[in-house]
Amino acid sequence: MIAKIAITPGEPAGVGPDILVQLAQQDWSAQLIAIADPEMLKQRAAMLGLSLEIDIYDENQQATSHKAGRLTVKPVIIAEPCIPGELNPNNGAYVVETLRLACEGNMNGEFQAIVTGPVHKGLINKSGIPFSGHTEYFAQQANCSDVVMMLATEGLRVSLMTTHIPLAYVSKAITYDRVQKITRILDNDLKQKFGIESPKIYVCGLNPHAGEDGHLGREEIDVISPALENLRQEGIHLVGPLPADTIFQEKYLAKADAVMAMYHDQGLPVLKYKGFGASVNITLGLPFIRTSVDHGTAIELAGKSEVDCGSFRAALNHAIELVTNTN
Ligand SMILES: NC(=O)C1=CN([C@@H]2O[C@H](COP(=O)(O)OP(=O)(O)OC[C@H]3O[C@@H](n4cnc5c(N)ncnc54)[C@H](O)[C@@H]3O)[C@@H](O)[C@H]2O)C=CC1
Numbered sequence: 001m002i003a004k005i006a007i008t009p010g011e012p013a014g015v016g017p018d019i020l021v022q023l024a025q026q027d028w029s030a031q032l033i034a035i036a037d038p039e040m041l042k043q044r045a046a047m048l049g050l051s052l053e054i055d056i057y058d059e060n061q062q063a064t065s066h067k068a069g070r071l072t073v074k075p076v077i078i079a080e081p082c083i084p085g086e087l088n089p090n091n092g093a094y095v096v097e098t099l100r101l102a103c104e105g106n107m108n109g110e111f112q113a114i115v116t117g118p119v120h121k122g123l124i125n126k127s128g129i130p131f132s133g134h135t136e137y138f139a140q141q142a143n144c145s146d147v148v149m150m151l152a153t154e155g156l157r158v159s160l161m162t163t164h165i166p167l168a169y170v171s172k173a174i175t176y177d178r179v180q181k182i183t184r185i186l187d188n189d190l191k192q193k194f195g196i197e198s199p200k201i202y203v204c205g206l207n208p209h210a211g212e213d214g215h216l217g218r219e220e221i222d223v224i225s226p227a228l229e230n231l232r233q234e235g236i237h238l239v240g241p242l243p244a245d246t247i248f249q250e251k252y253l254a255k256a257d258a259v260m261a262m263y264h265d266q267g268l269p270v271l272k273y274k275g276f277g278a279s280v281n282i283t284l285g286l287p288f289i290r291t292s293v294d295h296g297t298a299i300e301l302a303g304k305s306e307v308d309c310g311s312f313r314a315a316l317n318h319a320i321e322l323v324t325n326t327n
Pocket residue numbers: 010015117118119120121122123134292293294295296297298299300301306307308309
């Protein structure tokens with residue numbers, strides 16, 4: 001069966017559309033369905049000197065694999081014409097509508113995965129729509145109380161205990177309950193989606209030196225260790241909490257199927273240092289497959305043919321692979 005993959009190019013003034021029209025220049029084994037404004041995509045392709053034929057999506061037609069130089073589009077009309085590199089809050093609702101439709105199509109089985117380009121979280125909020133990230137948005141749309149953000153590159157997977165919240169709220173968000181729920185989702189998806197029979201998860205502490213026996217913070221003693229101990233009783237293979245400044249070394253990584261970081265900027269700088277441009281962001285715990293790029297909107301590069309397509313290509317390949325593995 002040929003999979004239908006919904007693709008949201010993200011912020012129209014950013015590099016998402018540039019990358020999508022470039023990726024459309026090659027054949028793919030799945031049908032790619034861009035949920036976007038077709039005129040905006042045509043204009044971006046023309047700006048980059050690429051030829052692109054648009055086919056308007058017909059849900060009653062059987063899926064056919066993507067052919068180079070064409071793109072199937074489920075149209076969402078943009079509010080105001082897009083100027084690459086110029087953020088326009090009047091187009092914030094358009095961006096969110098593309099995400100809503102992609103989610104709806106996955107929930108009702110029309111599409112088999114979502115691949116998202118980068119959105120500008122600040123612009124969406126400026127447009128009057130509270131938004132902290134795709135991860136949280138899709139969780140809410142799919143009625144999932146907890147999902148996990150995981151980024152993966154060759155030789156390293158990093159998942160996050162907390163996602164897009166201010167640093168000042170992180171300690172309070174790391175509860176006994178949260179540590180258990182998030183770790184169980186990670187363990188389950190490593191088994192189900194990645195085919196790892198008995199995953200080993202290495203867990204970072206929150207505080208310097210994982211709290212130094214309570215002298216530099218008590219979250220490890222009061223919350224993280226007891227929660228991990230309970231999970232070990234359930235049979236989950238966990239190591240830690242280990243100091244975050246030394247966990248990312250080969251001795252541990254060679255054995256780890258994933259590292260769990262306590263917050264966004266504890267884990268992601270390491271991952272991106274290792275594999276920026278070739279990493280994939282995967283949301284675990286959703287009732288559908290969702291992958292994304294490792295980078296943001298890079299608006300200064302929009303419309304200029306200078307963008308690196310590696311992460312978007314990897315996200316698309318990974319989504320197709322996950323669909324194939326789970327069918
Ligand atoms: N998946 C998503 O929707 C993500 C969205 N963002 C959003 O993107 C916006 C901008 O965030 P920044 O922190 O500035 O990160 P950014 O990733 O947009 O840019 C950081 C640096 O990397 C470069 N860069 C990024 N992507 C590139 C590519 N494909 N090819 C070549 N160079 C590239 C940029 O030119 C810039 O120098 C924010 O609003 C943020 O919320 C950030 C990360 C992920």
